[in-house]
Amino acid sequence: MTKEPKRKSIGATRNPASAEAILTAAEQVLIEKGYRGFTIDEVARRAKAGKPTIYKWWPNKAVLLLDVYLRQKSIIFQNTGKFEDDLVAFINAILTNWRETPSGQIFRSIIAEAQSDETSRAAVTKFATDRQAETSFLILQGLKRGEVCASVDPIGVARWIGAYLWYQLLTDRLSLTTDELRNDVEILLAGLANKPPS
Amino acid sequence: MTKEPKRKSIGATRNPASAEAILTAAEQVLIEKGYRGFTIDEVARRAKAGKPTIYKWWPNKAVLLLDVYLRQKSIIFQNTGKFEDDLVAFINAILTNWRETPSGQIFRSIIAEAQSDETSRAAVTKFATDRQAETSFLILQGLKRGEVCASVDPIGVARWIGAYLWYQLLTDRLSLTTDELRNDVEILLAGLANKPPS
Amino acid sequence: MTKEPKRKSIGATRNPASAEAILTAAEQVLIEKGYRGFTIDEVARRAKAGKPTIYKWWPNKAVLLLDVYLRQKSIIFQNTGKFEDDLVAFINAILTNWRETPSGQIFRSIIAEAQSDETSRAAVTKFATDRQAETSFLILQGLKRGEVCASVDPIGVARWIGAYLWYQLLTDRLSLTTDELRNDVEILLAGLANKPPS
Amino acid sequence: MTKEPKRKSIGATRNPASAEAILTAAEQVLIEKGYRGFTIDEVARRAKAGKPTIYKWWPNKAVLLLDVYLRQKSIIFQNTGKFEDDLVAFINAILTNWRETPSGQIFRSIIAEAQSDETSRAAVTKFATDRQAETSFLILQGLKRGEVCASVDPIGVARWIGAYLWYQLLTDRLSLTTDELRNDVEILLAGLANKPPS
DNA sequence: GGGTAATCGAGACGGTACGTCGTGTCTTTCC
DNA sequence: GGAAAGACACGACGTACCGTCTCGATTACCC
Numbered sequence A, B, C, D: 001m002t003k004e005p006k007r008k009s010i011g012a013t014r015n016p017a018s019a020e021a022i023l024t025a026a027e028q029v030l031i032e033k034g035y036r037g038f039t040i041d042e043v044a045r046r047a048k049a050g051k052p053t054i055y056k057w058w059p060n061k062a063v064l065l066l067d068v069y070l071r072q073k074s075i076i077f078q079n080t081g082k083f084e085d086d087l088v089a090f091i092n093a094i095l096t097n098w099r100e101t102p103s104g105q106i107f108r109s110i111i112a113e114a115q116s117d118e119t120s121r122a123a124v125t126k127f128a129t130d131r132q133a134e135t136s137f138l139i140l141q142g143l144k145r146g147e148v149c150a151s152v153d154p155i156g157v158a159r160w161i162g163a164y165l166w167y168q169l170l171t172d173r174l175s176l177t178t179d180e181l182r183n184d185v186e187i188l189l190a191g192l193a194n195k196p197p198s
Numbered sequence E: 001g002g003g004t005a006a007t008c009g010a011g012a013c014g015g016t017a018c019g020t021c022g023t024g025t026c027t028t029t030c031c
Numbered sequence F: 001g002g003a004a005a006g007a008c009a010c011g012a013c014g015t016a017c018c019g020t021c022t023c024g025a026t027t028a029c030c031c
Helices: A016-033 A040-047 A051-057 A061-071 A083-100 A103-116 A118-144 A154-170 A178-190 B016-037 B040-047 B051-057 B061-071 B083-100 B103-116 B118-144 B154-170 B178-190 C016-033 C040-047 C051-057 C061-071 C083-100 C103-116 C118-144 C154-170 C178-190 D016-033 D040-047 D051-057 D061-071 D083-100 D103-114 D118-144 D154-170 D178-190
Strands: none
Touching (some): A016 A051, A061 A103, A061 A118, A103 B016, A154 A178, A178 B154, B016 B061, B016 B103, B083 B118, B083 B178, B103 B118, B118 B154, C016 C040, C016 C051, C016 C103, C061 C103, C061 C118, C083 C178, C103 C118, C103 C154, C103 D103, C154 C178, C154 D178, D016 D040, D016 D051, D040 D051, D061 D118, D083 D154, D103 D118
């Protein structure tokens, strides 16, 4: 076993190794013990870091959580040529990612944390809004191809999709079959309203 | 100052006065100090109740929160004769209630709490499912009147609506104008898909 | 398994079966869990008695403890014809009894309990004084036989012996060999003072 | 009123000011409220210290009590030239100290506490043994001067004296006159046995 | 190239909440 | 009216975490 050299200060500048160790430890703790066990003490212990070091760079737990979440790999848009398939693939990718990687647990924790603290909530809300903008690209894609009704507001739709995703996450419904998912998407696509046969 | 008689046991049976005092205190604490300050200790202090009494009847914090939430007045369905108006009124009533009464803060806390604990989450998920069943009455109403497409799954729609409501709550978007809300509802009603002019 | 009939009230008079059950339960609890685990709750549970019943008849824990102690069998004086042997046998009988029956544990608890409470201490002190009077019979026996110096105060000696016994109990020295004990007794008998050869 | 600066950590090392404050508070609580009121909570409150700080350095209540006891001033041996006088003075000094300072109350509590817990009892027994060793110096002093019989075991005698002291403390007999005390000591010095005139 | 100045680990500190247990009082219901 | 049953207000238990602090060591930067 190689003698692991103790990590020390590297002088009057931030030690990236520490930051890295802290984020990794935070992620591990979150996976292993969940949000309940996600304490600064435990992260510091795991990272072999001092608590003040953590507090210095991540003043809130929410900020640290967001940083951990952002280190996760992001979703890549599909372009199959058919809007419905793209949308289903997109949602499915996110749900699968949440289900099969720590991301789901992490994001759940972020949302929980944000409910206790005004500024955290603002940060998460901003994050959500940014994601809506990204999602709206997908809508615009469909709109450009004439598959989406021109009168539709892309951001508004992105909000519906974001809402759907959060709800699935928060109510433990990440394990849908593709058919179930396609059914749900179908509702959004076709709309509720009874269209009179023209 | 009138000497307030201390609340005592009323024998080997649950004292409703205590339950009442605890729920009231819990609500007050939640309003005044938020979820962060919502501790069993504080509730017990405020209610002049023993902590064991609280733990006896509400094993989880989530359960207590749900009980507090359920004491709030509930939403009554509208029936204006037009499905879209009913739906908008329904959503608006909930959002307004969340915005203008403690209910919003309380329910936010419930969702947060549920993310820390498996059993709490199950309880909240069950609650959500029950509400979807209620909401689906609205859909069925519209369906009976022929305003809703017959092929639509009422529970599935109720889920979309629930998702929308939670999302608005969790991302601090409770103060929509009626027009904004109507726009959002419109998307769900009309659907995204471009309907070719037949 | 015979269906054990639940013990009920026998009307407006003290139920001796309850008293018996409580004392027995108290003794068992003390043996099994020690003084720390000796709680009224536990005794009530074990005796299948209501707590108020216990409090009614034994207002203090110390009183209950004393009652339990007094149910134990008492020591019988020896009379071997030689004072030293009688004394050693007497002390040894008590130490053995304390070591091999619950009595030691019980009496230890009584002493501990008595230190917290003024009236309990008075009760125990009275008990100790009574025992000294009994012990002094032994001294008088020796005195009558001319083995004990006539100028000696029997009660004073009984006090020394009581002190010795308590000390052995409280400092976990109940397992002396007879020789060790005889040595200790020898000191008391012969005295410290250097007797000049007359 | 001068704004008292809050006591803080002084880094990763024990803060003596805290230790001091805790011991002082513990002593005060014991004096004012007795052993019944001597709770870690109360000590922490009084010392303005956190409970974990107390538990960190004093794992048992008995250990804390012993530390409090040891802060009291100790007894100084006399050397009057006469063994009996030295012994009487020694015992009297201890009894007086127990009677007139908090030491008596404190030591009583220590003994009581030790009866509940095995490890505490071991600590107290060790303390008692150490004191016996000290006391035996007094015996050796007398032995050296030829006042004490050479065949006597000093530790054995010290044990008798320790027993006597504890017994007086535990049975509320701290207020003896010098004559009463001298009588008791006389018994130990002269011994019980009837010495036949040679 | 020597003296700041900032960073690091470590961990103690005053607090506060946790969830459990025991206390002694009370009331209801049954005998 | 005694006894069971058990709920109640209270408060201590011992533990965990919070966010702050002080320390001594360890560089990087600036004069």
